[in-house]
Amino acid sequence: MLSRIYYIVFLFLLNCSISAQTSYRNLSLENWTFNKQNEVKKHKATIPGTVHTDLFQNQLIPDPFFGDNEKQLQWIENENWEYETYFTLSKSELKTQNIDLEFEGLDTYATVFLNGKVVLEANNMFRKWTISAKTHLKIGANHLKVVFNSAVQKGKDEAEKLTYTLPEKERVFVRKAQYQFGWDWGPRFVTAGICKLVQLKFWNTAKIENIKYNQIELKEKKAVLEFTTEIYVSKVKTIQLKINEKIETFNLKKGKNIIQMQYEITNPKLWWCNGLGDANLYPFTVEISHKNQFLDTKKLNIGLRTIELIQEKDQIGKSFYFKLNGKPVFMKGTNVVPPDSFLPRVSDSTYFSLVKNAKKANMNMLRVWGGGVYFDDAFYEACDVNGILVWQDFMFACSMYPGDDAFVQNVKQEVIDNVNRLQNHPSIAIWCGNNENDEGWHNWGWQKQFNYSQSDSTQIWNDYKKVFHEMIPQALDSLLPKEKNIYWSSSPSIGWGRKESLLQGDSHYWGVWWGKELFEIYEKKVGRFMSEYGFQGMPNLETLQKVMNKEDLNFTSEAFKNHQKHPRGYETINEYMERDFVVPKIFEDYLYVSQLLQARGMKIAIEAHRRAKPYCMGTLYWQLNDCWPVTSWSSLDYYGNWKAFHYQAKRSFENLLFSVEEESNKYKVFLINDNFENYSGNLELELLSFDGNSLWKVSKEVTIKENSSMIVYEIPKDEFEKRDLKNCVLHIQFNQIAANYFFVKPKDLKLQKPNIQIRKFDERTIEISSDILAKNVFLSSTNNAFFEDNYFDLLPNEKRIIKLSKAPENLKIKSLFETKN
Structure with a gap:
């Protein structure tokens, strides 16, 4: 009983x-x-x-x-x-x-x-x-x-x-x-x-509605955080608020309560972006209770860091760069679009994979583009863990928007909901009002196209200012502490057709692709922060086979045309391909060369931006991913497969990078160092024929300063005037890093058929070598094994170790030579 x-x-x-x-x-x-x-x-x-x-x-x-x-x-x-x-x-x-x-x-x-x-x-x-x-x-x-x-x-x-x-x-x-x-x-x-x-x-006594924090103090020995917790209670109550091990008691009124509580961390470890340190996170559990009865809890991970956007006038214009923890950081990354046309199909693992692929490609910033959605929490959590900073657009793109009170109030609540949800993530670096709305208004001819009267234009621009110059920044001021409140009203700040766009603010440069300018124009059109530019590349055959019948895999089918949404997309790709490559006759080879074309153009752009450091302090290409299987500007296709460009981005985003700039009378060899330490060592330059003969060689001791771009060697052009540069590659080495430079366009290279050998070490490791130069070696398998390196140049007698995600089935090899005949 x-x-x-x-x-x-x-x-x-x-x-x-x-x-x-x-x-x-x-x-x-x-x-x-x-x-x-x-x-x-x-x-x-x-x-x-x-x-x-x-x-x-x-x-x-x-x-x-x-x-x-x-x-x-x-x-x-x-x-x-x-x-x-x-x-x-x-x-x-x-x-x-x-x-x-x-x-x-x-x-x-x-x-x-x-x-x-x-x-x-x-x-x-x-x-x-x-x-x-x-x-x-x-x-x-x-x-x-x-x-x-x-x-x-x-x-x-x-x-x-x-x-x-x-x-x-x-x-x-x-x-x-x-x-x-x-x-x-x-x-x-x-x-x-x-x-x-x-x-x-279901809740009775109380519920936690929102939590945010700001850094009161962040020093080497101590960090002080102030947590602001919004709590709703059903009637007057005494509540215990517990943040990790610390507990305080508060008397709360019925309804909404805002309470603050400080928390100290000794010897704090800072959160750093990818490539510059660890993305240290501190887990916090916030709980409320009443008379020892647990009521509600929320968890968050906090990264201790400072971020600043520095815009200072200089002799040329005005700087535009980010300081992380007091250090200027060159931002390397890309723009992200929604990973599917049907968003509920996007899982947490999809977001995690996107961010992981960005990290593998040595990126440190992703821009969430304003024509999509505010991503799920999983994306930002992945960025927090992997040290990827986020440029966060609000969801407006490429147009003008209404400004009536109902619309503005709706958007205001949208801003409040999403800023409250996202602001605690250390990955969030900047909030941006929209994508290209300002540029469109000033440069795209809408006033003439839509025959606006003076009063129409005034109303439309006033509505624009009401949303992006007034409501959104005012809302951010009310929601965010000062150190988290970096706002940029529109990206880009000035249209790419105006010279001022390269002297201040951020720039979207579309002279290449839209303007059909040569890739080499990227070397001249360098702004302070390049937040958009790009070129299309087709996906692999296996991707297209998933969404087309075999008989539709050609340029004339309606199915193939439908998977290119730019009205002149295929025409533009072909025009650029004719400039730089021998255009293949076989469809599958054409897909492969289109990817090499995209990678080549983006390599020229990225490395020009990096050479210009510290004048230019950011390069975010368009675009990382796709929302469906398509020919686009992406470096990852819809299924997450790496195009040639993603492998090239990985190489071009290395913290230590060689890059060569050709001038009228010389070749300038740059060494770019994004690390916060100096490096000294022996620089070696060697001119090799494609069959492996050493034609010229020089070495010297150099020191590259921290966080800089330096010319470490200059080669007069007359040094090589008797050489057949169509049959030569300049190989550059410093400590453990190396690079190859080709003097002519791919279509002009005197390539010969390479004898490529593969030696298997184990199920997931191979060694690959060639008797002569093998250009743009492409490895593939029928079971979609991932190769940690691909589309690479293999020097004569070079032995390269490649790791795979799994044992490959029916391993295939292709190089550029096979597509030129």
Whole structure:
């Protein structure tokens, strides 16, 4: 009998404990259905998801990415769609004092019904939507229904309210991912659906709504952090706040409370970006309790660091560079777009892989582009761990946007939600208002194209300033401590066609590709911070085979044309290829050479930027990844495969880098050092014929200063005037680093057929060598093994060790020679 009493008491105490703390119910796991509005038949839905993926999973549409299926699926965006589920609540669950219904993401115009009553009208894909739901719930079965209205139609309705036309028409009125309306690298799939988690949050006494911190002090021996915690309580309470091992007591009023608490760290370890030190993180657990009853908790990882954007006038213009922990850092990286047209398919592992591939390529900064989405937490967590700084755009791109009060207030809440979510990440370096809106207004001819009157132009520009010069910076001022509040209103600051763009601010240089200028123009058009530039390269054959029939793998098929979204893309690639390479006749060889072409152009650009240090202090190419299998500017294809360019970026982003600049009468050999230490050693330069004969050789002792770009040797051109430079390579070596320099374009090289030998060390290690120069050696296997180095130049009798991700099956080798015949 006594044991039974103990058991009853135990259950009572357990129930009290459970009822006192915050808990969650994931409604995404319930059985959901969807249907086109006014259609009776319902189909199984996956949450999170989109209507496109649900239609495909139910075999109601073909694969949206395959062939030219995109064209026949545009009807989906014009329909309204309904999603619904039933879930059961127990009596004990409904006893909870507070029950919130939380949608992490609704895409985009959503009316939410709970047991037949409208409880929410949502209109922003980027916001978190929370409602107090207890009064609408009941014991037993509950019905949740979400009706999505066509974002395209909603955008058109808003556009009609204006007396003038904004560029890009309906998309600018809709707060959803802009790239879904189609881009020059992405298809048009305007989605709808419950795109992120939906859940019930049960809480009684109190809940933690938000936590942020700022660094009060950061010195060698001590760091002092101040945590600001936003807590909601149901009635007046005494709350214990615990941050790791430290506890303080606070008396809180009913409703919203903001409390602050300091925390000290002795002998702090700083957070450094990739290549310059460890990305040290301190884990924190923040808990609240009442009379020893646990109520709620949140976890975060904090990196101790300082970041500054330095803009100082100089003799040429104005600097634009970042200081990390007081040190000027040259930023090396790229722009990131959403990894899929259908965002719920993007897993945490996808984000982790993207960041890991950036780190492997020696990058230290990624720019989250403004035409996509604010990425999931996993992306920023991966950047924190891997030491990758983030340039974070707000989600506006390549147009002008409305400025009415409803729109501005909607965007303001979007800013608040996302800045609160992201601001604690040490990876966040800068917040940027938009991508190319300012440049577009001043340089793209919209005023003439849309026949704006003076009053129209004034209104549009005033609306622009209201959002990007007033509301967003004011919101950031209210949300962020000073050390986290670096804001840049628009990228680029000045259009690429104006000379001032290379003298100050950040620059998007598109004279190459859009302007069809020679790759070599990159060596002259160097700005203070190059935040966009690029060139297209095709994906490998295996990637295209996944989305095209065999008979469509040619330049004339509609399927192939559909997987190039730039109107003159293939024409531009071919024009540049004719300049620099022998154009292959075989389709697969053409894909390979297109990648070499892209890698060559980007090598010229990146190394010109790095040679110009400290005048130029950043190079972020366009673009890292794709949202579908396509020919684009990416260095990683949709499936995460490395193109030739990604391997080249890895080489060109090394902290110690040789780069040669040709002038009219000499060759200047640069050694760029991004490390914070000097290096001394023997510099060796050797001119080799392609069959391995040494034609010229010199060496000297050099010292390269920390964090600098230096000319370490100059070779007069008359030194080589009697040499056939079409049959020569300059090999440069210093300590453990080396580089090769070719004097002519690839099409002019006198290549001969190499005899490439492979020696297998173990299942995942090979040694590769050649009797003569093997240019751009490409290794591949049918089981998609990853090679840690690829598309490399192999000198005569050089032995190179290559690590693989797994044992290769049907290993294949190709070099540039095979494509020239």
